[in-house]
Amino acid sequence: MDVTPILDPLNDAQRAAVTSGNAPALVVAGAGSGKTRVLVHRIAWLCEVESVSPFSLLAVTFTNKAAAEMRARVESLLNHAVGGMWIGTFHGISHRLLRTHWQEAGLRENFQVLDSDDQLRLVKRIIQDLGLDDSKWPPKQVCGYINARKEEGLRSGRLQDQGDRTARQLIRAYVAYEQECERTGSVDFAELLLRSLELLQKNAEILAHYREKFRHILVDEFQDTNAIQYAWLKTFAGKENPVFAVGDDDQSIYGWRGARIENLQNFERDYKNTQVFRLEQNYRSTNTILSVANSLIDNNRGRMGKRLWTDGAAGEPVHLYAAFNEQDEARFVADRIKRWVEAGKTRRDDIAVLYRSNAQSRVFEEVFISQGIPYRVYGGLRFFERAEIRDALAYLRLAKNPDDDPSFERIVNVPPRGIGQRTMARVREVAVRSRITLWKAAENIQQSDLLAARAANALQQFLQLMRALEQDIQDLDLAAQIDHIIQASGLMRHHGREGNEKAESRVENLQELVVTARGFDLDNELYADMQPVDAFLVHAALEAGEGQGAQWDDCVQLMTLHAAKGLEFVLVFIVGLEEGLFPTGMSLEEPGRLEEERRLCYVGITRACQQLVFTYAESRRRYGTDSYYNSPSRFIGEMPPELVTEVRPRAMIATPVHHNLKTSLFAQDTGIRVGDSVMHAKFGKGVVLDCEGAGTSARVQVNFEQKGSKWLVLAYANLAKLA
DNA sequence: ATAAAACGATTTTTT
DNA sequence: ATCGTTTTAT
Numbered sequence: 001m002d003v004t005p006i007l008d009p010l011n012d013a014q015r016a017a018v019t020s021g022n023a024p025a026l027v028v029a030g031a032g033s034g035k036t037r038v039l040v041h042r043i044a045w046l047c048e049v050e051s052v053s054p055f056s057l058l059a060v061t062f063t064n065k066a067a068a069e070m071r072a073r074v075e076s077l078l079n080h081a082v083g084g085m086w087i088g089t090f091h092g093i094s095h096r097l098l099r100t101h102w103q104e105a106g107l108r109e110n111f112q113v114l115d116s117d118d119q120l121r122l123v124k125r126i127i128q129d130l131g132l133d134d135s136k137w138p139p140k141q142v143c144g145y146i147n148a149r150k151e152e153g154l155r156s157g158r159l160q161d162q163g164d165r166t167a168r169q170l171i172r173a174y175v176a177y178e179q180e181c182e183r184t185g186s187v188d189f190a191e192l193l194l195r196s197l198e199l200l201q202k203n204a205e206i207l208a209h210y211r212e213k214f215r216h217i218l219v220d221e222f223q224d225t226n227a228i229q230y231a232w233l234k235t236f237a238g239k240e241n242p243v244f245a246v247g248d249d250d251q252s253i254y255g256w257r258g259a260r261i262e263n264l265q266n267f268e269r270d271y272k273n274t275q276v277f278r279l280e281q282n283y284r285s286t287n288t289i290l291s292v293a294n295s296l297i298d299n300n301r302g303r304m305g306k307r308l309w310t311d312g313a314a315g316e317p318v319h320l321y322a323a324f325n326e327q328d329e330a331r332f333v334a335d336r337i338k339r340w341v342e343a344g345k346t347r348r349d350d351i352a353v354l355y356r357s358n359a360q361s362r363v364f365e366e367v368f369i370s371q372g373i374p375y376r377v378y379g380g381l382r383f384f385e386r387a388e389i390r391d392a393l394a395y396l397r398l399a400k401n402p403d404d405d406p407s408f409e410r411i412v413n414v415p416p417r418g419i420g421q422r423t424m425a426r427v428r429e430v431a432v433r434s435r436i437t438l439w440k441a442a443e444n445i446q447q448s449d450l451l452a453a454r455a456a457n458a459l460q461q462f463l464q465l466m467r468a469l470e471q472d473i474q475d476l477d478l479a480a481q482i483d484h485i486i487q488a489s490g491l492m493r494h495h496g497r498e499g500n501e502k503a504e505s506r507v508e509n510l511q512e513l514v515v516t517a518r519g520f521d522l523d524n525e526l527y528a529d530m531q532p533v534d535a536f537l538v539h540a541a542l543e544a545g546e547g548q549g550a551q552w553d554d555c556v557q558l559m560t561l562h563a564a565k566g567l568e569f570v571l572v573f574i575v576g577l578e579e580g581l582f583p584t585g586m587s588l589e590e591p592g593r594l595e596e597e598r599r600l601c602y603v604g605i606t607r608a609c610q611q612l613v614f615t616y617a618e619s620r621r622r623y624g625t626d627s628y629y630n631s632p633s634r635f636i637g638e639m640p641p642e643l644v645t646e647v648r649p650r651a652m653i654a655t656p657v658h659h660n661l662k663t664s665l666f667a668q669d670t671g672i673r674v675g676d677s678v679m680h681a682k683f684g685k686g687v688v689l690d691c692e693g694a695g696t697s698a699r700v701q702v703n704f705e706q707k708g709s710k711w712l713v714l715a716y717a718n719l720a721k722l723a
Numbered sequence: 724a725t726a727a728a729a730c731g732a733t734t735t736t737t738t
Numbered sequence: 739a740t741c742g743t744t745t746t747a748t
Contacts, residue, residue, distance in 0.1 A: 063737065091738045115738075135731095189738045224737095257736070357734050359740090379736090416724065542738060562735045584734055600735080623733065624739040 005077065006044045009037070017277040018042045019049075020244075024237075024271035026222075026264070027246040030308045031293070031606035032284030032568065035246050036066075039218055040073040042244060043085075046216055047078065054085035058214040058236065061089055062221050064543045066566075070220070086214070088526050090229050091189055092542055094196035096526050098187070101206060105199045107185065110401055110534075113541040114181075114188040117385065118406050119143055122186070125409075126176045132169060145170050146177055150190035151228050151258045153197070183435070184405040193228045200235050211238045222247030222267070226258035234270070243271060249304045250297050253562060253600045255592070265304060282308045282606075284568050286315025289612050292639045293605040299638050300595045308606070316611055317645040320636065323617040326360075326576075330367035332615060333573050337373055337556060340571055340611075348374060350570040352557040354604045356582040359622075360575065361558050368556065378559035383545030388495060388506040389513055393540055395485045399469040400533060402439040405431075409438065415494035418458035426450050427459070439463075465489070478532045479518035486510045516545075561604045572608035574601070577616040577633040601635045614644070677722040685722070 007015055014034055017027045018041045029035035043059065046052040061067045071087045086093060095113065098105050114122065123146070124139040149159065156175040161168035181187065187195060200207045217237055219225070222245040225233070237243045245267060252261040268274045282290055290308045297303070323329035333353060340346055353364055361377050368375045383389060391414050394407035402408075413419045430450070431441035442459055445451060451459065469488055473481040486492045495506040520536050527535040557569065561582075576582055583597035605612060614636060619628045636644065679685055 089738065095738095113738090116736095192738080253735075254737090256734080359733075362740095418724090420724090544737080560735065582734095586734070596735095621739075 003045075003049055006041055006048060010034075010041060011281055013277060013279050013281065014038050014041070017279070018045050020275050020277070022242050024242045024267075024274045025244045025277065026267045026274055027244070027277045027279060028264075028304055028306060029246050029248055029279040030282060030306050031248065031251060031603070032282040033279035033308070034283060035248070035279065036070065036073065036220070038279065039220060039244075039246055040070060040077060042218065043070075043074050044077045047082070052216060054082045056213060056215040057085045057087075057218070058093070058216070059085065059087040059218040060093060060220065060233070061087075062224055064089055064092070066220055067092070086526075089542070090232065091192050092526050094192040094232070095538065095542065096528070097196045097199060097210075098192065099530070101199055101203075104203050104206060105195055107187065107195070111185045111187050112397070112401075112404060112406070113192070113538065114186045114406065115385075115541050115544075116143075116189065117390070118186070119188045121409070122180060122406065123173070123177060126173055126180060130169075130172060130176060132173070137169065137173070142170060142173050146174050147188075147190045148258065149174065150188075150194050151226050153194060153228055153231060155194075184437070185403075186406060190228070193232060197228060197232045197235060207235070207238075210236060211241060215241055216244065217241055218244045218246075220246055223249050223252040223261055223264045224254050224259045225263045226260055230260065230263045237271075248306075250300070250306065250599055251565065251603050253565065253596060253603060255596050265302070278306060280306055280308055282310045283312075284609055285310065285606060286313055286610060288315045288317060288643050289605060289608050292318055292612070292643055293602055295640050296598065296605065296635055296638050297602045300598055317643050318639070319611075319613045320632075320644050320646045321613065321615045321648075322632070322646065323615055325619045326363045326617045326621065327367065329575060329615045329617045330363045331371075333364065333575065333613075334367050334371045334373055336573070336613060337571075338371070346570040346610075348554045348556045349376075351573075352559065352564060352567070352569040352571075352607065353573045353575060354559060354561050354564050354607070355575050356561060356584060356600075357576075358560060364558055364575075374553075374555045375558055376555040378557065378563045383509070383512075383516075384540045385544050386506075386509055388491065388509055389540075391491055392482065392486050392489075392510060392513055393537060395469065395489045395491070396482060396533065397537060398439075398466055399473060399485065402466065402470075403437040405438045408442075411489075412438075412462060415490045417462060417490075418454065419462060420455075423451060423455040423459060478520065478536055479514050481533065482517045483514045486513070561600050564607050565603050568607055568609055570609045571611045571613070572604070573613045573615065574604045575615045576620075577614050577636060578620070578630040579633055580627075580630070581620070581622075582633055583635070598635060598638075601633075678719040679722055680717060680719055 007018070010018060011034075014037065017025060017038050027035070027038055029038065039059070043057060046057065047054055059067075059070060061070060067088050071082070071085075074085075074087075075081050086096075088096070098107060098111070102109050102111060120139055120143055123143045124134065127134050127137050127139055127142060149156075156171060156178050159167075159171045159174065161171055181191065200210065214236060217233060219233060224247070233243060245264075247264050249261055249264050252259060252264070255261065268276065285293075285308075287310055290310055294307055321329070321332050323332055337348070337351055340351065341348055355361065358379055365375065365377065384393075391411055394404075394410040397404045398407040398411065409424070412424065427438055427441050427445055430436075430445050430448075431438050434441065434444070436444070442463055446456060446460060465488075469485060472488065473484055476484060492507065492510060495503045495510070497503075517536060520532070520539065522530075522532055522535055524535075527538065530538070561574070582601070583594055587593035587597045616630065616632050616636075618630055619626055620630060621627075677685065
């Protein structure tokens with residue numbers, strides 16, 4: 001057995017972890033220390049050297065992306081596919097367990113997954129049905145309450161109000177919510193975990209089977225596990241199967257959504273004979289950047305203790321720029337970016353601008369557009385979260401299963417077909433009273449005189465449409481089914497009719513859905529034994545897809561600090577480093593919250609490979625009002641002053657200059673810029689008023705002589721420039 | 724059913 | 739300021 005490829009690329013600490021014995025192992029892996037590499041090589045080591053079958057491995061991650069990357073890297077290292085190995089997210093694996101053991105789990109065979117949007121809709125309705133005022137009981141908060149209880153493993157039946165009136169109503173809502181989920185066969189994200197945990201706890205045979213099966217359990221990002229995920233892992237492990245957990249307490253930034261850093265800190269106590277490995281050698285950043293990071297994070301208490309080091313170069317000092325206001329801040333960043341790119345030091349996509357809150361991206365976008373810097377903003381709605389996509393999938397679901405109430409609710413009047421709130425209230429009433437689904441209620445209600453003729457007729461039409469859809473798609477493949485549905489349901493016509501550019505993008509998204517379905521890869525352990533349609537629907541529910549379809553060519557990356565975790569860039573700007581913004585004002589009351597902000601800053605710093613730049617603005621407009629005399633973030637003061645150089649690139653005081661003339665970066669490709677006269681095949685002659693975005697998403701606003709002002713996607717518009 | 728007007732929230736986000 | 743949601747008016 002040649003172990004060279006497995007062990008050679010590793011340093012001593014990594015190798016010790018990878019080759020450790022059968023005991024529980026905790027790998028405290030600093031930023032950029034090769035955490036994924038250790039997991040991947042550990043798997044390879046177990047398979048190749050310890051002769052552990054891939055079928056005996058369970059590897060758990062938080063995101064689909066991480067799971068996919070791990071699988072790809074294992075396969076590339078081993079040089080063959082590892083089909084039987086369970087690599088997936090907590091939710092994906094739980095889902096698979098529940099599909100396999102739906103009976104024992106007390107579910108129906110075709111139970112469906114509610115994503116957060118579905119869940120919120122349901123909770124909204126329940127609050128209404130309970131006669132609660134939704135301004136006093138915000139659905140989001142009730143949702144949060146339910147999820148938090150589930151994540152603590154608490155079902156509604158076990159909760160007591162203890163005379164607390166608020167708690168009483170929340171519990172009422174939780175009870176009703178659980179009943180609705182039961183009635184409709186729905187399982188939300190937290191339920192996937194809780195239900196699969198209960199499945200194992202209540203079924204000795206099933207538990208024994210999986211404990212026998214999974215001899216090794218590997219977990220990524222262990223510091224992000226919540227209470228239920230921790231219990232879930234512990235249940236799989238039992239006494240016999242070692243857990244190999246990798247994580248970094250200093251990068252725990254999701255405490256606010258239930259992640260428990262203590263899970264990492266208490267690992268040794270919970271698992272006897274744990275071996276702890278520390279990965280402290282960093283392969284990403286300069287020594288200066290690491291010193292700044294180390295020094296900052298030293299201000300946190302109760303750390304497991306870790307000090308990053310590198311045998312690489314010292315690197316440039318970190319730069320700090322005190323901006324006059326947020327425009328000045330963005331202009332400074334744009335200026336620096338231009339200099340780096342023009343000097344040929346990096347590509348633009350190796351540059352990131354990191355901020356605390358999404359709202360901060362705006363000013364950067366405006367300035368980047370005016371300066372012709374292509375950029376990409378992360379975040380926002382992802383593909384499967386878009387309303388039109390969800391509508392289309394709801395049609396598909398309902399056609400397959402008329403008893404799918406959430407889907408029924410969603411599309412019964414989309415596009416509008418005269419089935420309003422009044423009609424639906426009646427249908428719901430019948431459904432609840434007779435304990436039947438909405439579909440059956442809608443069928444039955446025809447025989448009663450509960451509905452006016454017009455409403456009854458509209459409802460009848462809808463039922464017929466769905467029956468026809470079900471018939472029509474029976475013999476089609478997945479992509480053809482979706483194609484047929486978006487046409488025959490009227491969704492396509494509905495969006496096509498509007499003609500504005502938002503509607504146009506919805507039409508494009510629907511077309512893209514067909515393409516996505518065509519390219520859908522069923523070949524995944526987690527979709528074993530499923531029909532393509534069902535697998536696709538699960539895929540849509542469990543994986544929201546990329547934020548922005550295609551990776552555009554060479555764009556500066558704009559994202560929140562949270563979104564940056566796990567990524568690296570040659571040049572990193574951390575902007576908005578002001579007290580009250582970062583750390584955010586809301587974190588100041590609780591010391592624990594402030595420490596999480598500090599870890600967030602640490603995460604940001606350790607994204608940088610070569611150069612790190614901090615900025616803050618002395619005055620900034622937020623929520624429509626200006627704040628003046630902002631103090632620099634305390635985090636700056638917690639770094640070694642000799643490593644942080646304050647820069648003043650402009651001798652003069654920056655006067656905000658309002659250039660409304662936007663010079664366009666697309667000028668390079670098309671020669672089109674603001675103010676030009678252009679010709680369009682359909683709309684005729686017009687003048688370019690505005691532009692935004694970059695690359696394939698670049699759009700221009702054109703004022704046409706005949707048709708008025710329109711936004712057009714440059715890539716599709718085929719504009720000809722007039723002399 | 725559609726559009727205008729009023730209202731309200733506004734840290735971070737995956738599944 | 740701005741965006742999404744809900745209410746109200748046509």
